[in-house]
Amino acid sequence: MERLSLNVDRALVSQAKDLARxxxxxxxxxxxxxxxxxxxxxxxxxxxxxxxxxxxxxxxxVLIHHLEQKGVLDLGSAFWxxxxxxxxxxSPNELALAVSRGELDLTQIAAQPADAVQGWVSRxxxxxxxxxxxxxxxxxxxxxxxxxxxxxxRYVIVATxxxxxxxxxxxxxxxxxADVIAVIRSTAQSLLDYVPFGATTEGFGGTYATQExxxxxxxxxxxxxxxxxxxxRLVNYxxxxxxxxxxxxGAWEGLDFLLNDSMYGILFRDINMKRTFVDQHFSRLIxxxxxxxxxxxEDNYLTTSDAIEKAYAVTASQLINEAFAKKAGMQESYMxxxxxxxxxxxxxxxLLYEIAHAMLAxxxxxxxxxxxxxxxxxxxxxxxxxxxxxxxxxxxSVLTGQDIQLLGMLTEAIHTPFLxxxxxxLQNADYVFQNARNLGNELGFRGGGFVEKRANEVLKxxxxxxxxxxxxxxxxSISEGHFADIQRGENRGKGLAGVVKKSVDYYNPFLEEIQRxxxxxxxx
Amino acid sequence: xxxxxxxxLQLDPQHVSSYGDATNDGAVQLSFTLPVPFGGVAKEAARRxxxxxxxxxxxVVSMEDLxxxxxxxxxxxxxxxxxDISNIHVVELDFQHMEREEVDRFIQQGIGRKVxxxxxxxxxxxxxxxxxxxxxxxxxxxxxxxxxxxxxxVVNMGSQVSCEDLIATVKEVHADAILVSQIVSQRNIHIQNxxxxxxxxxxxxxxxxxxxxxxxxxIGHELxxxxxxxxxxxxxxxxxxxASFLVLKLVERKERDRK
Numbered sequence: 001m002e003r004l005s006l007n008v009d010r011a012l013v014s015q016a017k018d019l020a021r022x023x024x025x026x027x028x029x030x031x032x033x034x035x036x037x038x039x040x041x042x043x044x045x046x047x048x049x050x051x052x053x054x055x056x057x058x059x060x061x062v063l064i065h066h067l068e069q070k071g072v073l074d075l076g077s078a079f080w081x082x083x084x085x086x087x088x089x090x091s092p093n094e095l096a097l098a099v100s101r102g103e104l105d106l107t108q109i110a111a112q113p114a115d116a117v118q119g120w121v122s123r124x125x126x127x128x129x130x131x132x133x134x135x136x137x138x139x140x141x142x143x144x145x146x147x148x149x150x151x152x153x154r155y156v157i158v159a160t161x162x163x164x165x166x167x168x169x170x171x172x173x174x175x176x177x178a179d180v181i182a183v184i185r186s187t188a189q190s191l192l193d194y195v196p197f198g199a200t201t202e203g204f205g206g207t208y209a210t211q212e213x214x215x216x217x218x219x220x221x222x223x224x225x226x227x228x229x230x231x232x233r234l235v236n237y238x239x240x241x242x243x244x245x246x247x248x249x250g251a252w253e254g255l256d257f258l259l260n261d262s263m264y265g266i267l268f269r270d271i272n273m274k275r276t277f278v279d280q281h282f283s284r285l286i287x288x289x290x291x292x293x294x295x296x297x298e299d300n301y302l303t304t305s306d307a308i309e310k311a312y313a314v315t316a317s318q319l320i321n322e323a324f325a326k327k328a329g330m331q332e333s334y335m336x337x338x339x340x341x342x343x344x345x346x347x348x349x350x351l352l353y354e355i356a357h358a359m360l361a362x363x364x365x366x367x368x369x370x371x372x373x374x375x376x377x378x379x380x381x382x383x384x385x386x387x388x389x390x391x392x393x394x395x396x397s398v399l400t401g402q403d404i405q406l407l408g409m410l411t412e413a414i415h416t417p418f419l420x421x422x423x424x425x426l427q428n429a430d431y432v433f434q435n436a437r438n439l440g441n442e443l444g445f446r447g448g449g450f451v452e453k454r455a456n457e458v459l460k461x462x463x464x465x466x467x468x469x470x471x472x473x474x475x476x477s478i479s480e481g482h483f484a485d486i487q488r489g490e491n492r493g494k495g496l497a498g499v500v501k502k503s504v505d506y507y508n509p510f511l512e513e514i515q516r517x518x519x520x521x522x523x524x
Numbered sequence: 525x526x527x528x529x530x531x532x533l534q535l536d537p538q539h540v541s542s543y544g545d546a547t548n549d550g551a552v553q554l555s556f557t558l559p560v561p562f563g564g565v566a567k568e569a570a571r572r573x574x575x576x577x578x579x580x581x582x583x584v585v586s587m588e589d590l591x592x593x594x595x596x597x598x599x600x601x602x603x604x605x606x607x608d609i610s611n612i613h614v615v616e617l618d619f620q621h622m623e624r625e626e627v628d629r630f631i632q633q634g635i636g637r638k639v640x641x642x643x644x645x646x647x648x649x650x651x652x653x654x655x656x657x658x659x660x661x662x663x664x665x666x667x668x669x670x671x672x673x674x675x676x677x678v679v680n681m682g683s684q685v686s687c688e689d690l691i692a693t694v695k696e697v698h699a700d701a702i703l704v705s706q707i708v709s710q711r712n713i714h715i716q717n718x719x720x721x722x723x724x725x726x727x728x729x730x731x732x733x734x735x736x737x738x739x740x741x742x743i744g745h746e747l748x749x750x751x752x753x754x755x756x757x758x759x760x761x762x763x764x765x766x767a768s769f770l771v772l773k774l775v776e777r778k779e780r781d782r783k
Binding site: 168171172175176187188191204205268269270303377380381413418419420423485486 | 555556557588590591592594596648651653656660682683684713741759
């Protein structure tokens with residue numbers, strides 16, 4: 001389908017993309033040389049370690065903590081698990097339970113024949129990765145056999161804290177026309193260095209992301225999808241201290257989107273940058289293989305800074321997120337790069353600015369699945385004005401050809417959405433999207449006009465920032481506060497202790513296998 | 525408290541009712557969801573539900589099917605109830621609003637040294653919009669933030685600061701004032717956080733040494749006072765208002781201590 005286009009300086013675009021690629025390349029040496037607690041816990045989970053010990057600590061944490069205590073995590077967890085399972089004739093889960101009871105020290109078990117260890121690892125790895133591909137293929141077949149709704153997808157959230165009540169609300173929202181359901185996580189789950197276990201019925205401002213909760217919700221949405229003959233996508237959140245594990249669980253349970261930003265945790269959650277960079281790469285490899293659309297968090301820049309002044313920070317971050325995703329072998333259509341409709345409603349011609357910014361994102365990333373966030377910062381509690389703002393937001397989205405529309409709630413800034421708020425948001429989006437469906441095909445922008453000038457101006461500013469980042473390096477520029485006006489030190493923030501330098505004999509079979517299946521050149 | 529009602533309307537301060545398009549028509553618009561399947565029963569249920577709230581007349585003007593056994597209503601009700609406003613007393617923040625230069629001068633003359641302010645968003649709250657609006661150089665709505673003032677020393681601790689860390693910093697820098705911002709308010713978590721901080725400040729004996737103010741979209745002055753703080757600032761507050769309040773309060777305390 002033809003869509004609205006804007007004249008953006010192509011030379012600047014390729015310069016910006018080159019710079020972003022170089023910036024990412026520059027931190028890649030660090031990423032390849034390190035592993036993390038959460039990556040190794042994801043490996044353990046892939047082998048089938050799940051559940052909790054007598055004190056409710058997840059078994060993957062018990063196992064990896066044990067290896068860390070013994071100072072051998074630099075070899076990777078795969079060898080130790082395989083060696084232990086073979087020697088003791090136990091399943092990985094039984095092995096983890098034995099460790100949790102203090103019955104086993106994995107480092108004291110005699111080394112098994114290398115062939116046997118290698119054979120065990122290859123077999124178990126293949127089984128897990130085959131399973132992921134199978135989940136992916138089944139899901140894609142399901143989508144093919146149903147209607148895939150037109151874009152922008154209508155995305156709403158549920159957040160009761162109780163997964164079973166979330167199901168009721170999600171099914172209602174899907175039947176009302178939602179295409180995408182996100183289950184908001186419990187406040188600050190991103191700061192937990194473990195993933196809770198099992199179905200949960202209590203949370204703060206959201207529901208814990210657990211593998212069982214993923215399974216329950218995916219099943220509920222599959223039921224509605226079949227009934228409606230329209231595929232309903234499920235979203236959860238990976239960004240945080242457990243990015244690799246949540247990606248693994250999401251892929252295993254057939255989630256469609258995962259919030260997964262290469263810098264969000266660093267800037268907005270004060271998670272250590274080294275931890276985040278290493279974690280995001282492994283988690284994105286999983287997403288790339290499983291065709292999970294990642295959603296990045298650039299909207300957050302605008303809630304902390306001015307949406308006009310700092311528009312370029314969004315663009316620069318999108319370019320960096322894109323470059324990181326490409327390094328993980330991800331196809332562009334699975335990159336849900338983010339931006340937001342956050343300009344102060346009192347600004348004259350605010351709508352023109354919003355259109356310029358949305359068009360810039362569209363032109364920069366023509367194949368990406370752009371994620372557009374609604375007004376939040378300037379929502380006041382006047383629900384009627386808020387509803388009007390959301391209408392303009394929907395109009396800009398359909399006009400400029402965005403892909404994933406996080407529907408604005410009229411009660412934003414008051415409480416988590418009421419059932420009726422979601423319904424009204426869907427009605428608003430349906431009305432605008434239907435009425436203006438092909439508006440973009442009929443219009444063009446005036447050459448040298450406001451929108452064209454503004455988009456190119458933002459691109460130039462983004463380029464300036466990227467030039468500086470490229471000069472000093474990504475880690476240093478974050479510590480200088482170039483993103484979102486927030487300064488984060490290289491060796492500060494949460495989770496640094498869980499970053500481990502790989503020894504020469506480090507081995508992570510999933511890293512190799514997933515890269516191989518993505519047709520990438522392998523890194524260790 | 526003297527309230528000036530519009531003299532052109534025939535209003536009785538002891539019986540004020542809502543105004544739709546005529547004095548004392550008592551019109552109210554309501555919207556709500558009932559967990560009752562869409563249909564005649566749901567519609568009548570909505571009408572009676574509103575009547576049970578004390579309305580004399582209720583008209584269901586819209587009913588929508590939300591699915592899963594839920595129905596959404598827009599209802600207009602009319603009530604003959606009113607409210608006596610002649611005996612209402614509310615706690616409102618009342619202070620003289622000064623501009624930045626005046627505040628700086630006021631500190632130089634009244635305190636004679638820089639005023640140390642520590643700001644933070646506490647516990648799980650990651651939102652610094654409100655805090656930064658008041659503290660950052662740039663400020664808010666064309667009103668510069670406290671960092672721009674000559675006579676303030678600002679320590680902006682950012683988001684997700686534990687109460688323990690905040691109090692440790694207050695002691696370390698000998699703060700004169702604490703600014704706490706709370707945005708996340710799901711299930712009233714902001715009240716729990718603020719209560720905990722106040723209890724710890726009292727326990728650690730720093731409460732009496734500082735002016736403590738809170739801000740955020742769900743924070744009113746009355747709530748702040750109830751929780752033991754000196755003031756609460758809601759949405760739309762500009763930095764110079766907070767600055768004025770802080771320094772006036774500090775000087776007031778200084779004079780009180782002298783006596």
